[in-house]
Amino acid sequence: MSLLEVKQLTKNFGGLSAVSMVNMQLEDNELVGLIGPNGAGKTTLFNLLTGVYEPSEGSIDLEVEGKKTSLIKQKTYNITAMGLGRTFQNIRLFKDLTVLENVLIGMHEKNKVGTVASIFRTPAYYASEEKMRHEALKLLALFNLESKVKELAKNLPYGEQRRLEIVRALATKPKILFLDEPAAGMNPQETANLTSLIRQIQKEFKITILLIEHDMSLVMDVCERIYVLEYGRMIAHGTPMEIKNNEAVIKAYLGGE
Structure with a gap:
């Protein structure tokens, strides 16, 4: 199996479906992007994967010591112990x-x-x-x-x-590191430094990274594959070049007609 397999993942809040029927796979030692307009459900998806929210439907399975292990209804500290680390859109340091x-x-x-x-x-x-x-x-x-x-x-x-929060996440020795908009609030020079840092992290620690980011140049520059969410649904998946030329992505995310 893949390192992480997500199938038909759905989260409803009352009558609103924040994430709907999402499928995703992450492999060992790859850098994957997750993009989409504001309100697309990206952070909700992160919260589902890391145990902050419990899904309404679907499955999340992590490879642990060669076995498929469900993350559904696991405590957040157990999920961290199994190898998932994360940062937050709003910095949460002590x-x-x-x-x-x-x-x-x-x-x-x-x-x-x-x-x-x-x-x-x-x-x-x-x-x-x-x-x-x-x-x-x-x-x-x-x-x-x-x-x-x-x-x-x-x-x-x-x-x-921002860097300290990433260090703290790495201190848990994750197999997968979720970065939730790490470039938010950074100036161009800081963003350029962050781009180099993300590459260094993957090279140094040989881990899988899933990156949520609004800075399209950063995502296109560092990610091997990209998933695109719109209104909680996955509308595209592919290489940066495939995503850049995808008409549904251009319409949903880049403002095309």
Whole structure:
């Protein structure tokens, strides 16, 4: 099976269908885009895939240790533990904690040493804490944030807060990273830096990335495949060139007639 398989996924809110009969597949180590006009259902789809919402219909299956595992009705922390990490359209950092503390929080789920070791502060506990700190510092260095480890997250410039949120998501050691409009609010130079960063993430960590983004140039530049949503329905899927020339996409997303 694919790394992630989505079939006939539907989410209704009262009489409104926010996501309707969506099919999607993600494979190992690929960079996929998800685009569509405002209100198309992109973030709702992300919330379904990461356990924030429960689907009205359909299935979401993740390959875990060679077996197909349903993500339906799984707790969000279980979904994270199985290998799905995400960022949010509106940055959700622990703003009164330091940069380093934000990353360490992301690491704790995968670095448990047991209740007894934690309570009594055994050598195993301190070894685990030191290992996490070392790994966190390495991650922050990759994102040019190593000099900010003691700063409170809320004091970082906007672009650095975006990068920190990505670092925290990577700290959970995901197989799939969902990026929800990471370029939102960035200037052209910051967006160009982000484009390079996304490529670096995939190369460095060899993970699958699903990217929601309004910046079409970014999506077309970095993604191997692109899915297009309109009014909650998938209207197109293909390579950047195929999507760029798709009449339904031009009409729905680019304002064509």
